[in-house]
Amino acid sequence: MNNIKGFTIGLLAGCALMLAMPTMAATVKKKTYTLTEADYPIEVNGLKYANAQLPILNYKGSTYVPLRAVGDLLGASVEWSAALKKVEIRGDGSSVQNNAYRNIKVSGQGGHYTVTGEGRVFEAVMSYAVEDGHNYLLEQNVQLDEGAPAWSPFQLNIVIPAKHIPSNGTLMLELFEYSAKDGTKINILSVPLETFAP
CATH class of the missing domain: 1.20.5 (Single alpha-helices involved in coiled-coils or other helix-helix interfaces)
Structure with a gap:
């Protein structure tokens, strides 16, 4: 027994x-993976991804970009569902946005542009710059009606002198804000204003 x-x-x-x-x-x-910072740019529909704090990474020839950044470039919302323990991506790709800027629309041509949208920025100070692919042509700050967490509408009237318009290339608008922590550019959103060809 x-x-x-x-x-x-x-x-x-x-x-x-x-x-x-x-x-x-x-x-x-x-499993452990070794990633290296990519030395090439990422563009989606002419919009360049740039974020020094969340860089583009490469693993064995495959490129890795933060998911929320890709969602921003595609105009999709990327949210973590704590209840379902999963990432949810929603959007049709028709608008360009990120955590600080949304509903961006551009009109105009030949150096005269009107840009409208909504900003959600610290202390209601939004910043923007226009570049020709090589140099900044202007950089400005704008005071919005309300600061984050509220969304505040804005309208930018941008004039680029004829002598600064590229004969071949794209004028890009860069919307961003400066970090309250260290003064670096954050929430960068690149929007094409106009493309010129010879």
């Missing part, structure tokens, strides 16, 4: 150990 009892206890202990081992192995063993 003692032999049967000992055998049964040993069998149960062995089964419990066999069931626990895969679970322990799954929680202990994690």
Whole structure:
């Protein structure tokens, strides 16, 4: 009887150990990946991704960009659902936006542009610049009616002198704000104003 009892206890202990081992192995063993910072740009529909704090990374020839940044470039919202424990991406790609700027619309041509949208920026100070692919042609700050977390509408009337319009290239508007922590540019959103060809 003692032999049967000992055998049964040993069998149960062995089964419990066999069931626990895969679970322990799954929680202990994690794969490590070595990523390098990419030395090439990412553009989506002519919009360049740039964020020094969340850089573009490369792993074995594949490019990795923060998911929210890709959503911003595509005009999609990227949210973490704590209840469902998953990332949810929604959008049709028809608008360009990020955490600080949304509903951006551009009209005009030949150096005269009107840009409208909404900003949600710290202390209601939004910043913008226009560049020709090589140099900044102007950089300005604008005081909005309300600061974050509220969305505040804005309208920019941008004039680029004829002598600064590129004969071949794209004038890009860069919307951003300066970090209250360290003064770096954050929430950068690049929007094409006009493309010129010879």
